[in-house]
Amino acid sequence: MNLQPTDTKPLFMRGPSLGVRMLLIAVFSILLMVLDHQQGHLRTVRQALAVAVYPIRVIVDLPFTAASWAGESLSDRGRLLSENRVLRTDILIHQARLQRMATLEAENARLRALMDSSARVSNRVVVAEILEADLDPYRHRVAIDKGNRHDVFEGQAMIDARGVVGQVTRVDLLSAEAILISDPGHALPVEVNRNGLRTIALGTGDTSRIDLPFLPNSADIEPGDLLVSSGLGGAFPAGYPVARVMEVDRDPGRAFATIRAEPTASLNKEREVLLVWPRLTPVEPPMGTTVQGDPEVSPPLDPGEEG
Amino acid sequence: MAAHRRMWPVLLSFLVALSLEVTPMPDGMTEARPAWLAMTVVFWAVADPRRYGLGFAWFFGLLMDVLKGAILGQHALALSVVAFIALKFRQRIRVFPIWQQTVTVTAIVAVYAFLILWIDGLTSDVSIEPERALPVAATLVLWPLLSGLFGWARRHLRVA
Numbered sequence A: 001m002n003l004q005p006t007d008t009k010p011l012f013m014r015g016p017s018l019g020v021r022m023l024l025i026a027v028f029s030i031l032l033m034v035l036d037h038q039q040g041h042l043r044t045v046r047q048a049l050a051v052a053v054y055p056i057r058v059i060v061d062l063p064f065t066a067a068s069w070a071g072e073s074l075s076d077r078g079r080l081l082s083e084n085r086v087l088r089t090d091i092l093i094h095q096a097r098l099q100r101m102a103t104l105e106a107e108n109a110r111l112r113a114l115m116d117s118s119a120r121v122s123n124r125v126v127v128a129e130i131l132e133a134d135l136d137p138y139r140h141r142v143a144i145d146k147g148n149r150h151d152v153f154e155g156q157a158m159i160d161a162r163g164v165v166g167q168v169t170r171v172d173l174l175s176a177e178a179i180l181i182s183d184p185g186h187a188l189p190v191e192v193n194r195n196g197l198r199t200i201a202l203g204t205g206d207t208s209r210i211d212l213p214f215l216p217n218s219a220d221i222e223p224g225d226l227l228v229s230s231g232l233g234g235a236f237p238a239g240y241p242v243a244r245v246m247e248v249d250r251d252p253g254r255a256f257a258t259i260r261a262e263p264t265a266s267l268n269k270e271r272e273v274l275l276v277w278p279r280l281t282p283v284e285p286p287m288g289t290t291v292q293g294d295p296e297v298s299p300p301l302d303p304g305e306e307g
Numbered sequence B: 001m002a003a004h005r006r007m008w009p010v011l012l013s014f015l016v017a018l019s020l021e022v023t024p025m026p027d028g029m030t031e032a033r034p035a036w037l038a039m040t041v042v043f044w045a046v047a048d049p050r051r052y053g054l055g056f057a058w059f060f061g062l063l064m065d066v067l068k069g070a071i072l073g074q075h076a077l078a079l080s081v082v083a084f085i086a087l088k089f090r091q092r093i094r095v096f097p098i099w100q101q102t103v104t105v106t107a108i109v110a111v112y113a114f115l116i117l118w119i120d121g122l123t124s125d126v127s128i129e130p131e132r133a134l135p136v137a138a139t140l141v142l143w144p145l146l147s148g149l150f151g152w153a154r155r156h157l158r159v160a
Helices: A018-037 A043-074 A076-114 B008-018 B036-047 B054-068 B074-088 B090-095 B096-123 B130-156
Strands: A124-132 A141-144 A158-159 A164-171 A176-180 A187-192 A200-202 A226-229 A239-251 A259-263 A272-276
Touching: A018 B054, A018 B074, A018 B096, A043 A076, A043 A124, A043 B054, A076 A164, A141 B074, A164 B090, A187 A239, B008 B036, B008 B054, B008 B130, B036 B054, B036 B074, B036 B090, B036 B096, B036 B130, B054 B074, B074 B090, B096 B130
Parallel strands: none
Antiparallel strands: A124 A141, A124 A272, A141 A176, A158 A164, A158 A272, A164 A176, A187 A200, A187 A226, A226 A239, A239 A259
């Protein structure tokens, strides 16, 4: 920095001194943090500012969108054709599986009707794109390009083709922020698909690992078991795959087994995720609560059918 | 005098710094993201303290809070502290040779990084790892370059 004659220190300070101004700003900032930490007080302020910074998120994301677009439009015809062929075969296989699903679903609904519990209904799903932006390297948070305008809500489940990815933590007008299941602050109610054993899966800060710390040594769980979301807690729809158990370590000296699992969803690779809108008809009315009206005829509370 | 000073190059540098704060880094470098906005705040606070002082730093800190999804006020407070220190030692920083200036700015960024970590620790669980010091180290490397670039802009675009 070179010295210029124009910017010398003013002889007399105007207004309050630097220290006083710093103190005021510090007090105001701390007040802001306290208000924001107690959820919800500053939601409108944050939403207004979020609209202001949305262009920055889009601009940061732009080179990556452009690169993927260029990759698509510049790739050669042969590769596209072969990719197309592979996708076509995939669709065929999935449709064949779906045919079986239809009969199974009908059967399931019949059995559930026999058992007097309301039927599971398919969930509405919308594709959202993860904005290429690093929020904090020590937390697994992502920004997505759907927000209030697309009826995204807080706590909404986010999945990809292979399993649960995370859930929405904050919704702005045009975008939303989500926490991945691998974030150290995330917990997800799961059950073992094989036998329905329920537990909680905790994120570890490593995208290829989640832990199940609350199972006793005697629990019936083995490496290779699939964990699916149990739907308890209400945030996640039940039955989506979450992780596969990799390692079960039973140390008789400790009360709980050390169990590691690997998420089935590719948490740090996919750019596209699915947002799920659950139907608000309860699958099984929980004990001790009364269901108002007939669950079968209560109107679906979600705003429309899209996918 | 003051009326002829252009404002847009400074605003632009702040916006670019803000974008760089969330731009994806190459693999393995995510922890080493330099404190772009803090460095920008220091340079312009020293260059033109009456315009780009505490309030300016605070406002851009608030934008960064929203952009990063942090608790509102966290980066705002930390950046205004950065501006405060820069303004306090302004006369000295201005005449320092570049290496001494780099050391001073690195120290300021260390204070900034500590404040961010501290507020993180108060509001949620944090793990304290040696990688937390990487942004500060990146400042040590980048300040001479950034200061050269801003200095050029300042002289040729007549901003401050």
